[in-house]
Amino acid sequence: MASLKDLLAQRAALDQQIAETKDRERSDAIAKVRSLMSEYGLSVADLSAKVPKAVKTSKVAVKYRNQATGETWSGRGLQPKWLKAAIGAGAKLDDFHV
Known part of the structure; x- marks a missing residue:
């Protein structure tokens, strides 16, 4: 069984x-977009x-x-529960008409 110290070292690695x-993939994506x-x-x-x-x-x-x-209620769609x-x-x- 690995010790806490070993596990923390693995986590850091x-x-x-x-x-x-992450940095490498981001750089690749930027290069692809520029291309x-x-x-x-x-x-x-x-x-x-071009954003509508x-x-x-x-x-x-x-x-x-x-x-x-x-x-x-606007009268459109399903009647609300209270009505x-x-x-x-x-x-x-x-009785509820405005």
Whole structure:
């Protein structure tokens, strides 16, 4: 069985190998990217200029509100649990209309 000192030495050696491999692979990746950029005539500006902007979505107006809790529903999609429970207890959908 290995001693703690031996295990710590192995760990240090592995940490060193990990760092060296990480640096080598990173350097290889950078060289590969530079090669591709050179091959296709790309610059750093080309990489960031083609990003599409996010599409703005409009919010849907609230159609139903639970007066007790302030929870709301737009009327789209599945009915929320609070509304299903209220309707199941005898309330009408129109009771929550805004």
